[in-house]
Amino acid sequence: MENINVKVNGVSVSVPAGSTALTAARTAGVEIPTLCYLKDINEIGACRICVVEASKARGLVAACVYPVSDGEEITTNSPKLIESRKMTLELLLSNHKKKCLTCVRSENCELQKLCKEYGVEFDDRFEGAMNKYDIDRSASHMYRDNEKCILCRRCSAACEKLQAVSVIGANDRGFDTHIASPFEMPLGSVACVSCGQCINVCPTGALSERDDTQKVFDALSDPTKHVIVQTAPSVRVGLGEEFGYPIGSIVTGKLVTALRRLGFDKVFDTNFSADLTIMEEATEFVTRYTNKDHLPMFTSCSPGWIKFVEYYYPEFIPNLSTCKSPQGMFGATAKTYYAEKEGIDPQDIFVVSVMPCTAKKFEAERIDHSAVKGLPDIDVVITVRELARMIRKAGILFRDLPDGEYDSPFGLGSGAGTIFGATGGVMEAALRTAVKAVTGKDAECLDFLDVRGTQGIKEATYDLNGNIIRVAVASGISNAKKLLEMIKSGEKEYDFVEIMACPGGCVNGGGQPIQPASVRNNVDIRATRAAGLYQDDLNLPVRLSHENPDIKRVYDEYFGTPNSHKSHEILHTGYTVRKKY
Amino acid sequence: MKKPISKIPFNGTPEQEAKLKAAIERSNGNKSELIYIMQQAQDIYGYLPYEVQVMIAEGMDVPLEKVYGVATFYSQFALSPKGKNAISVCLGTACYVKGSKAVMDKFSSELGIEPGQCTADGEFSLESCRCVGACGLAPVCVVNDDVYGKVTPEKVVEIIAKYKSK
């Protein structure tokens, strides 16, 4: 593309033609504040916090959507601009529930940060009517407090563009405009897939995960409970960000120690049950592939994806793997095998999951297929953000912690388990084990690079002893939807398909630490976090699920073989058709 | 004002549904015709209740929230049906100054509905309007085609009685 020359605050830079003033400024090393702008997702020029002066325009223009032209001069920080931004902030505050002291997003709130930077007094310069809304607590995974909403529409854009479900949007107009669902239905009654992507893009405390930390503290202080915890693969690469580590840092050792110091009786690794999932799922796939039974088979680890199929594509329910997710398999194994082995009444075992995901909260409430009748497989799910909150509340200095090791018997996870956290990881892990199952020996190279990377849809074909296996991987529901449509129309045919509801997979899950737009717009957090997991995979002594000694033991002592009658009863599940309206 | 949502049970007919479906058919999957389809739906049903918006969403393959967002953004769309008797209270400046707000409130409390709504028996609907060109008579209200001037909260009861189950 052709380049053009512009000046930003007197500094000359060359940028591709069509660049916005925001990009040009960034190139010149200047940051312009933004609120509504989210690259590729929400480019609506609505909030006007990003105003700049441009030599070829009259009046102030919104830098996030203003295309610069050759020879143009941009000013980003004149007193007039600073005054204008300050006024914009004051107007926002005039209709904002200013409760920073107790707000979940305090210190990580884009509005609060800008107010501080621009020296906005927190009292009301513009007094007037304030909107009154009840907090929507109806969904099992999140809250919405419209009184803290600044109507940037980043959430509804994410719900529409990334997740293709559009269950939230702007209702009514003018002063009454607010984010909600059709006919003011509570979020818990609409066809929301619980992914939490809207929370991750919200600049303020208007959207937040349902906070279940108190339930965990209560269980930990109940002497009659044996409280155990599992940590999902991508928690080890997400949590560090909450404590100032660079994006993509692996903090497994400190994570384990922190959990132990919080008082958990045992600290286990979901990587173990990810391996268990692979044993079950790879076996299920080989059987279904051989019998041509409902192909393509879809993975079932992502509860947001499952909910999406149940609501929007119920005709594909028979194609879903019947495997519970790794979280579910862990809980089910804990309340059966582990309970027996340790001689503990399953009633007294309290299973906590630390997940990168808000949909896991919803999944935990589906108890119709739990391993022990009447008992949930999982008692409480907390997100990475909630765990960080607990660690801070308990006064644990995370950065100073020594490294710890997971407990036996669910402490070992393979590299195949760890990469579950990135899009394509489940597929790669399954392929590593399927190769062995089909050909009798392990693949020469364990890295299946075709299915790695952050592209929305990936495809590959493998030849296992003459068996041609066509696979596809999609992440983000909008990509999943595209793939489903292509499968439906017959345009594409596959044997095995991995889907993750969140773009990039669990590393970018709705329960991961929130990175502000200033970071999201400039760094690919999905790729950076995924790189951490692939490095972790390389560093682990065991990289194959079927080589994990904890897995071998659990089959020897309890389940027998993958897809045995017992594993079907405990580790597999079923799905329900849900009505969209 | 947030648009009030009707609680009156939907009683659309198969004929109305066929008409709406035909209109959607004619749009040929062109999503940019959403507003136009919604206008036709409003002509067919008189308002856009949940059931109708769902038909539009499914027929046009757009999210229900899109339809609802549009329906609540534009004042031309109603979420409540018109009653057998449509009451309209002027809240234009002249009437407002002369106390039409109190008249509106009285209608509201007497009928038990908010402006923009219709009573459960379908007898009365209430809405506000801007200047009907009879400022000399302020405050003014219009019932069906009858104009009432110099209305007071006390007169509201009489006006309602006049139209009740007629």
Ligand code: SF4
């Ligand atoms: S949303 Fe931000 S500004 Fe508002 S109360 Fe919370 S921290 Fe404070």
Ligand code: SF4
């Ligand atoms: S959780 Fe996901 S599906 Fe639900 S409203 Fe948020 S973005 Fe949309």
Ligand code: SF4
């Ligand atoms: S809820 Fe959050 S993301 Fe959505 S419009 Fe309000 S402030 Fe923006």
Ligand code: FES
């Ligand atoms: S208008 Fe540019 S960030 Fe909102």
